[in-house]
Amino acid sequence: MIKKAFLILLVAFTGYVFFVAASARPFGSPRVVVSKRYLEKGLNETGSQNIVTSVVVLYRGFDTLGEVTVLFLAATALAALISGFPFERKERTEPSLVMSTASRYLFPLILLFGAYIFVHGHLTPGGGFPGGVVIASGFLLMFLAFRKYRVSEGGLIVTEGLAGFFYVLIGLIGLYLLGSFLASFLPPGRLHTLLSGGIIPLIYILIGFKVGSEMTGILRSLKGEDENG
Amino acid sequence: MPEVILIISGVLGFFLLVSALVAWLTRDLLVAVLATAAAGLLVSLFYLILQAPDVAITEASIGAGLTTGIFVYVLSKTERYEK
Numbered sequence: 001m002i003k004k005a006f007l008i009l010l011v012a013f014t015g016y017v018f019f020v021a022a023s024a025r026p027f028g029s030p031r032v033v034v035s036k037r038y039l040e041k042g043l044n045e046t047g048s049q050n051i052v053t054s055v056v057v058l059y060r061g062f063d064t065l066g067e068v069t070v071l072f073l074a075a076t077a078l079a080a081l082i083s084g085f086p087f088e089r090k091e092r093t094e095p096s097l098v099m100s101t102a103s104r105y106l107f108p109l110i111l112l113f114g115a116y117i118f119v120h121g122h123l124t125p126g127g128g129f130p131g132g133v134v135i136a137s138g139f140l141l142m143f144l145a146f147r148k149y150r151v152s153e154g155g156l157i158v159t160e161g162l163a164g165f166f167y168v169l170i171g172l173i174g175l176y177l178l179g180s181f182l183a184s185f186l187p188p189g190r191l192h193t194l195l196s197g198g199i200i201p202l203i204y205i206l207i208g209f210k211v212g213s214e215m216t217g218i219l220r221s222l223k224g225e226d227e228n229g
Numbered sequence: 230m231p232e233v234i235l236i237i238s239g240v241l242g243f244f245l246l247v248s249a250l251v252a253w254l255t256r257d258l259l260v261a262v263l264a265t266a267a268a269g270l271l272v273s274l275f276y277l278i279l280q281a282p283d284v285a286i287t288e289a290s291i292g293a294g295l296t297t298g299i300f301v302y303v304l305s306k307t308e309r310y311e312k
Contacts, residue, residue, distance in 0.1 A: 125282035222302040
């Protein structure tokens with residue numbers, strides 16, 4: 001009881017701190033210098049219609065490489081942890097016919113939607129991270145619907161490693177040609193079309209593959225290798 | 230902000246509070262996981278109202294989608310009820 005009261009007090013205090021911090025700066029007040037520059041010059045500098053994407057991939061591209069690395073480490077650590085635990089198998093009911101049939105038709109559509117999200121990352125909201133997660137959730141559906149559904153571990157590792165390798169390679173090409181890591185060495189292209197934004201589409205496609213294979217790997221290691229079940 | 234958006238935000242905030250309380254107080258961990266997913270979906274709607282569609286789509290796919298699946302997998306390997 002005291003623990004719960006203390007938790008409520010903690011939440012109320014955190015909310016109060018956030019309220020004070022937010023009310024010190026009125027909603028929609030003039031923006032700080034850096035974000036103003038992104039909003040005013042981002043479109044012409046990068047050719048990306050989605051300013052958020054241009055910040056994530058180009059202005060703060062090095063952070064994004066770090067994020068992808070953190071995700072890779074987390075997936076690897078989880079796989080290493082899980083493989084050490086022998087879970088006892090519990091009885092599982094067979095998925096129903098409706099579930100398995102619907103999943104079979106939904107699976108390619110989910111993959112297509114995920115690919116759409118990361119290919120259009122520089123035009124519409126979304127990008128490599130949500131796109132990859134949508135693809136992984138398609139695999140989750142298949143894992144749930146078919147007990148015997150398998151994804152080869154080698155394929156996941158090769159996809160993930162190649163995507164990471166090409167990401168760093170694109171960064172190094174930018175370093176070689178323009179003198180800074182992950183610089184956009186491709187022309188911005190015609191604005192508001194699919195082939196615009198310099199290296200943004202390339203990098204988001206790579207991130208989509210990388211995140212998708214990493215998340216699928218996490219799900220695969222959680223599912224466990226029950227050869228007879 | 231127009232009144233409509235304020236009303237929608239109020240309703241969403243109420244349900245967000247309810248789902249957060251359910252996730253906290255229930256002993257059935259499967260219910261807690263589903264309540265967390267509902268909270269994630271409501272938060273992503275809030276992001277949409279605040280005109281941050283990029284964050285909204287990420288929150289909807291990760292917070293409400295994949296995290297729920299991972300939690301359900303973990304529950305299927307451990308205990309369903311909190312002791």
